[in-house]
Amino acid sequence: MNVNKDFIKQLNVNATVIAATKYVSKEVCLDLFNLGVTNFGENRTDSFLEKYEYLKDKSITWHFIGKLQSKKVKDVINKIDFLHSLDRFSLADEIEKRAEKTIKCFVEVNSGEEQKDGVSYNQFASFYEVLKKYSKIEIVGLMTMAKDNASELELEDTFNKLASLAKEYNLPFLSMGMSNDYKVALKCGATHIRLGRVLFE
Numbered sequence: 001m002n003v004n005k006d007f008i009k010q011l012n013v014n015a016t017v018i019a020a021t022k023y024v025s026k027e028v029c030l031d032l033f034n035l036g037v038t039n040f041g042e043n044r045t046d047s048f049l050e051k052y053e054y055l056k057d058k059s060i061t062w063h064f065i066g067k068l069q070s071k072k073v074k075d076v077i078n079k080i081d082f083l084h085s086l087d088r089f090s091l092a093d094e095i096e097k098r099a100e101k102t103i104k105c106f107v108e109v110n111s112g113e114e115q116k117d118g119v120s121y122n123q124f125a126s127f128y129e130v131l132k133k134y135s136k137i138e139i140v141g142l143m144t145m146a147k148d149n150a151s152e153l154e155l156e157d158t159f160n161k162l163a164s165l166a167k168e169y170n171l172p173f174l175s176m177g178m179s180n181d182y183k184v185a186l187k188c189g190a191t192h193i194r195l196g197r198v199l200f201e
């Protein structure tokens with residue numbers, strides 16, 4: 001897969017565009033960077049480390065957007081700028097233990113019954129309350145993945161619900177919207193969109 005230059009050149013959105021790089025090699029990541037993309041998001045620790053090493057001298061903001069296994073925290077946590085998938089205390093405990101500085105985190109909220117990851121809306125208040133005690137974790141926002149095949153109305157409902165929750169807790173950032181649904185997410189106030197397939201051809 002290669003970079004879809006035309007798409008990237010015409011993309012003009014009022015949000016941080018994170019390139020979801022799980023589909024591509026480190027060389028394609030360099031092409032993205034040379035086209036002006038400076039926010040990268042990886043899902044897997046091994047691919048993250050490979051790309052991070054390769055692009056080390058570049059001015060890139062690194063996001064970890066996939067599920068992070070607790071045992072992998074020590075390998076990546078001091079290299080990333082944002083974690084988008086904080087969803088459990090065991091992960092928070094490991095971050096607290098391994099982080100050398102405060103880590104900016106999004107709490108991942110579960111927006112669909114078939115999706116396993118993420119804190120449910122019912123559990124959010126108590127999860128957030130306990131997280132305040134962690135000195136190495138700074139909650140900067142909320143992240144969600146909408147259901148596959150959701151209608152436009154369902155998407156709006158999902159994204160508006162996340163936006164209200166963030167507002168209620170005074171959290172500035174909303175990481176929501178992927179290739180299929182980023183336009184709806186932007187309408188609902190996304191500050192960070194995570195684009196994968198649409199960036200490549």
Ligand SMILES: *Cc1c(COP(=O)(O)O)cnc(C)c1O
Pocket residue numbers: 020022043065066145178179180194195196197198
């Ligand atoms: C792959 C991925 C994306 C991007 O998905 P596309 O549909 O390819 O745009 C966004 N967020 C996460 C967490 C992902 O794993």
